[in-house]
Amino acid sequence: MRVLKFGGSSVGTPERILEVIDILQGYITKKYLTAVVFSAFQGVTDSLILLGKKAVAGDKSYLDDIDKLQQKHLAAIRELIPDTNSKPLIKKILEMFENLRELTQGVFLLKELTNRTMDNIVSFGERLSNIIITEAMTTRDSK
16 A cells, blocks of 8 residues: 655645646556545645634734635635536535634634644644545546
8 A cells, every 4th residue: 555645835736736636646547555645735734823823812813814715725626626516615615614713713712722722723724625635636537
């Protein structure tokens, strides 16, 4: 079994994601048993850490940071996934961002940010990228 890990710069732009998908298609064609791990899109983990720190400090600009991250992920979907396949994915992504807003609102209101909560906030980066890249790979030929 092969385990492949693609870091943030490898999945930093839609063009780079398409290159990663090409690499993975080669493994599929050769019928290699492969596990794949994707990092968050480039810069997203740092943004999530920062917005968690802003929320605990009472800085409402964390909401703007969430909006920017949401737009970044929606732009990747528009670039990578055909419109006919994107609606359920967009719905899922918007739900995830709503969950992130609720989580960080709790941090903002309580003025408390535990390691466990920060881990949860940071996990959104990997979860978002994995869902988007998987859908991009699944629907690639239909674009």
